Amino acid sequence: MEGRHRPVVAREFVMLLLLLLLGLSASGFGATAVYGGGGVGFVRRNGTQFVVDAAGGGRKPLEGINGFNAYWLMYKASFPEERWKVRAAFRDAAAHGLTVVRTWAFRDGGFRPLQASPGVYNEDVFQGLDYVISEASKYKIRLILSLVNNFDSFGGRRQYIEWAREAGHCLSSDDDFYTDNIIKDYYKNHVKAILTRVNTINGLSYKDDPAIFAWELINEPRCVSDLSGITLQGWIEEMVEYVKSIDDNHMLEVGLEGFYGESTPNRKKFNLIYDMGTDFISNNLVKGIDFATVHVYPDEWMPWSTNQTQMAFLDGWLRSHIADADAVLSMPLLVSEFGKKHSPASSSSSNGRRRSRRKAVGDERQSVYASVYDAVYASASGGGACRGGLFWQLLLGEEAMDDMRDGYEVVFSESPFLEHLIDMQSRRLNNLSDYRPCSMPRTLLAKFSEHNVSPKSAELGLICANMSVLQSPIVNENYQ
Incomplete structure (x- = not known):
């Protein structure tokens, strides 16, 4: 009753x-207003701003970016019968003012790979990526395409190591990815294959397609065997030069989480206990890097801390990186991954306790989104370096996508308050002067x-x- x-x-x-x-x-x-996608040309960096090549010539500022991650797009689009999910995701995203998506342009080895072995590609999967890029442009959504994974999900550095071992190379760790010449050649060949790919749907070479916002060298690079940062710095310098030798139309970023290194020891206090062989300052100062990125997962990085402690860390993390992007790097900054899990209490709890815990986690999740969005807006509206945020990750409310759930997913039909926050962030970034x-x-x-x-x-x-x-x-x- x-x-x-x-x-x-x-x-x-x-x-x-x-x-x-x-x-x-x-x-x-x-929550269904559709937003414009800016100019018709490539997005470029101008100081701490992004600008878009306009149709009538010249460039206009891209004031703020509200975006999302959806690593699964290419994989789903590689099955023609599943492409409707890609369309639906873009339709939902556009309806909520989301204008940039970050996704994978890699799937190395394993089941249904993009790259089955070095230089050998699965055309069905490549055509899936063709579809993703072509479809995104219809919804005025631009793409950040990541070229390899630091982790072994979908192959990553470890798969490159295995390929080199199969070719007779004796390698000791995954960090040899950054120094072994044959592996660096494998990576460069993959970069070339992606950048020079001619889309079978729209006929454009990827390097000539303005639907692509930027390239990302590697998702969340780490090199714990050399905490000085020298190894990773050298790899970044070499690969930036290579990418730019093929494509000078698109912007390029490293894919950093934002951990500080030896160039700024006074900033390492913001790393918590983490030292990853990366350097937020020196890595981003490499000539040819166009903008900086940070990722942040307070609950993942501080699992035993209180929500209050996690939120204090989040505030300091964002403030320090925004300040450094403004004053030291003088380049745009994107919070290119952020989120918080919505895991409920265990089934052993009483129904009342489960409801109470779900509500508490929901409130904490909203706090993370609101804090990131406010930091982005405060910077962007004041002419600062932080130009946008991309939450992890957008999914559809379909049972067929349950295997993609990781606790961080946002399904609009299941998360009305988050949906509201996302929509309102798009609206105020869409018109910073009037909103x-x-x-x-x-x-x-x-x-x-x-x-x-x-x-x-x-x-x-x-x-x-x-x-x-x-x-x-x-x-x-x-x-x-």
């Missing part, structure tokens, strides 16, 4: 709040939770449209 009537009560409660707190209005908006950020008071959010109401995004949008006179950041009152 209670469950049967709850939807009616929830809807009446939402409408009552709208009437009492906001008044009737016809100016509300839902007034939405800030729902703590009391209103508390009322939703108290009555176990999960309002639809259109209702949240209507609330925020009527409360747009509030100028405080998203995170300021709601999620601390």
